Amino acid sequence: MENYRVIEVKQSIFDDNDKDAQMLRDEMKSQKTFLMNLMSSPGSGKTTTLKGTLNALKDELKIGVMEADIDSDVDADTISKLGVKTIQLHTGGMCHLDADMTRQGVKNLGTEDLDLVVLENVGNLVCPAEFDTGAAMNAMILSVPEGHDKPLKYPLVFQVCDVLIINKIDVMPYFDFDMDKVKEYALMRNPNLKIFPISAKTGEGMDEWINYLKNRVEDFKK
């Protein structure tokens, strides 16, 4: 038997990324650019929500968008037509973005003069929740057709988010979706979660969400 020894590590595999993320968060804070990480399932209405949000804020804030979805439904072209700086990120086949990839995106986008950068994470509720991107705020979109039991099935994403947008409330009559239940389940996972029921299509509830985001960005810059 050769000589061997055991090095005790007892470290989460996310430790390194967590440190990276905190560093990026501090850097963004010092340059006063508010980075928002947006997560959701595919088909939750991210495009429409993002378009409505950016349209309302683009005259008041300097905004940039980083598209990371492998199979993005947000057309980078559509977003850039709003007059918002947009880049596509390449995740190299990964199902999430980590802090390192986010940092590269921030560098390529050029964020020094921006007030708000939206990071559109890869469309799923599992992997992106595990990797801290270094964002100042995590938001997620859940849509009515996905069901009110999602906070029970995907607890982590609800735990790491500051904001839950419940989209497509205009189709509630056609689905077995219990708004009180989803709020109860989500708050159970995260009592500090801010919840905004909206319809990006009809515009219902959008003002509350947009005002909240605007205030967060303004507070951040102080």
Next chain:
Amino acid sequence: MIMHELGLMNSMLKTAKNALEGQLRPEEKVTKLVLEVGELTGAVPAYLKTAYDSLKKDTIFENCELETIYMPGTVKCKECGETFAARKNNFTCPKCKGIDLSFVTGKELVIKEIIVEE
């Protein structure tokens, strides 16, 4: 789902490499990495190994084996204090039907130890 495991292993290798910095003597080689994998992480150990094998080439882990230790998903009911298997009971307390739970085990993706040989 291998994509998911690829990201996890990429992150693990970075963490492991940093953990070894300054620890590894020139005559030593890394031969085994022991990873605790929680049931509730959604990571599949067999896929983790496949992903690991494809990422370790040309690194200090090239000849290092990955051993995974399975950690069952256990939760505790905040209502009545019952501890139970999370998945099997569909995240609902079998005793009082409570759904307000705290995690006991099963969320680990933790490098427990690394074995090096001369």
